Amino acid sequence: MSNPESWFQQTPKWIWWSFVPAFGGLAIAYAGQKTRTNPWIALGLGITVAAFILSQTEIAAIIWLGQIGTAFALKKSFLIKTYPQTLALPEEAEIAKLIVAKRGKKDFNTCSKDDLVNGLGLPIVYANDIESARNEGYIFTHLEELSEVIGIPQQTINKIAGQVIFTYDIKQESDVSWRRLNTYSVEQLIAANIEPEAANKIVLERLERGEYKSVMDVKKRTKLPLNSYRHII
Incomplete structure (x- = not known):
């Protein structure tokens, strides 16, 4: 089928x-x-x-x-x-929910490209971008990142929302991902090609309200556009 x-x-x-x-x-x-x-x-x-x-x-x-x-x-x-693992979920929400309950959720940071395309029903162009981002060390932590980082439409994100989880090793990613925003000083952020004003805002917000929980947490708290620090995440 x-x-x-x-x-x-x-x-x-x-x-x-x-x-x-x-x-x-x-x-x-x-x-x-x-x-x-x-x-x-x-x-x-x-x-x-x-x-x-x-x-x-x-x-x-x-x-x-x-x-x-x-x-x-x-x-x-x-x-x-008996719904196949490789078949995308049907449009009917209730049936899709029952199938997901049987299948179990997929870890967005470790699942294969085949899982992304056939299991979650994502277009191959998005699956390629996700794989590329993961190969470069990016670790997804929130659904909103799929829109901000990959450009997946919100309608598609809503459809897969109940099918995915995000797990990661904090120690593994602390020096190669967005978590550098939780450890770098203003000088280090500037050295990483972040504008001085943005670097100061990131560090000041972190000192006042604690570490950031995700890329989207950084965006919401600092009000900075993602492009201002995209290259470090």
């Missing part, structure tokens, strides 16, 4: 197996085994046992219709549970 829409339009083969009299309940048990959903396994086996015991009664037809109806009722949940 190449897109989310076609994935949810399909009907898994096991659903058609549910049409088999007496044995159709095993199709539901199979779906449970495939998705590691024990209640489905128990339900499927229970239907199968009941179908055998009551096969010579009028209730057999009701059980047969019931197993078919149950299979179709579980179809959407099955497709959500």
Whole structure:
């Protein structure tokens, strides 16, 4: 399947197996085994046992219709549970939320380009820029940086907001990233090609209110445009 829409339009083969009299309940048990959903396994086996015991009664037809109806009722949940890791999330928010809960969140600082494109659904141009920034030592700490640093539209950021986390090693990045804004003196910032006025403002704000928590924290507190210190982050 190449897109989310076609994935949810399909009907898994096991659903058609549910049409088999007496044995159709095993199709539901199979779906449970495939998705590691024990209640489905128990339900499927229970239907199968009941179908055998009551096969010579009028209730057999009701059980047969019931197993078919149950299979179709579980179809959407099955497709959500088996949604491919490499397929971008669907537009429907509720379904996307359920898929994310199953997948687990991706670490934006360590995930692969394939995860960025196929897992998060980001255009390749943004994935390339993100990879380039990470290769140069940049460590992302906040969603807003994706807009400020990479230029990703806010609508796209909102879509992936619940899918990502930001982890980092503070010691590893203290001398090669934006965290230099927490340690450099005014003179060192000026030596790093930051304008004197901006350097003074960065250090003064840091001394008055404590260390910066992220690039966006620097921007919000100093009111300085990102371009004034972009080359140091």
